[in-house]
Amino acid sequence: MxxxxxxxxxxxxxxxxxxPYSNFTVGAALLTRQGKVYTGCNIENASYGATxxxxxxxxxxxxxxxxxxxxxxxxxxGDGSTAxxxxxxxxxxxxxxxxxxxxxxxxxxxxAYSLKELLPKGFIL
Ligand code: THU
Numbered sequence: 841m842x843x844x845x846x847x848x849x850x851x852x853x854x855x856x857x858x859x860p861y862s863n864f865t866v867g868a869a870l871l872t873r874q875g876k877v878y879t880g881c882n883i884e885n886a887s888y889g890a891t892x893x894x895x896x897x898x899x900x901x902x903x904x905x906x907x908x909x910x911x912x913x914x915x916x917x918g919d920g921s922t923a924x925x926x927x928x929x930x931x932x933x934x935x936x937x938x939x940x941x942x943x944x945x946x947x948x949x950x951x952a953y954s955l956k957e958l959l960p961k962g963f964i965l
Contacts, residue, residue: 841871843943843950846914853879853894854918860884865918866894870902870937873909878902895929899936910937915944922946925958934962 846869854867859882866882880897892900895915902910913933917923922944925933933940933955942953955962 841875841877843912843914843952846871846877846912846943847916847945847950849877849879850894850914850916851918853881853898854916855881857881857894857918858883861886861888861891866923867916867918868894868898869914870895870898870910871912871914872902872907873911876907878905878907893926893929894923895925896932899932903936908936910940912941912943913937915942917945920945920948930955930959931962934959934964938962 849869850867854865857865859865861884868880870878878898878901880894880901882894884891915923915925940955942955942958944951
């Protein structure tokens with residue numbers, strides 16, 4: 841699975857977003873070490889606070905299916921802008937893919953960061 845292919849999966853996932861409040865759709869595609877892809881979209885809520893980001897949807901779907909070993913996650917905004925992961929999602933990524941790669945779109949080009957670059961000192965117990 842190439843970075844481009846993972847981005848394509850994330851783009852497809854963004855089309856499923858439920859974002860009537862912000863109109864900002866996001867898709868994520870999470871790659872397991874075995875090569876399986878779990879996708880997610882943002883799911884908003886009238887309370888705003890109950891909103892779930894695309895990254896966490898993908899991670900929670902995968903973990904709830906028994907997956908624990910992830911190598912990368914691609915994240916795209918439906919409008920083509922860059923969707924840098926929020927702090928909560930970075931912390932959840934720190935739990936499940938601390939050595940993972942975060943693949944984004946920046947001005948139409950694919951950019952890859954290590955999670956450590958985006959969250960150098962995540963909370964650990
Ligand atoms: N959002 C994500 O899905 N992922 C992020 O990392 C940043 C924000 C969503 C949450 C909300 O539905 C919308 O984008 C606007 O904040």
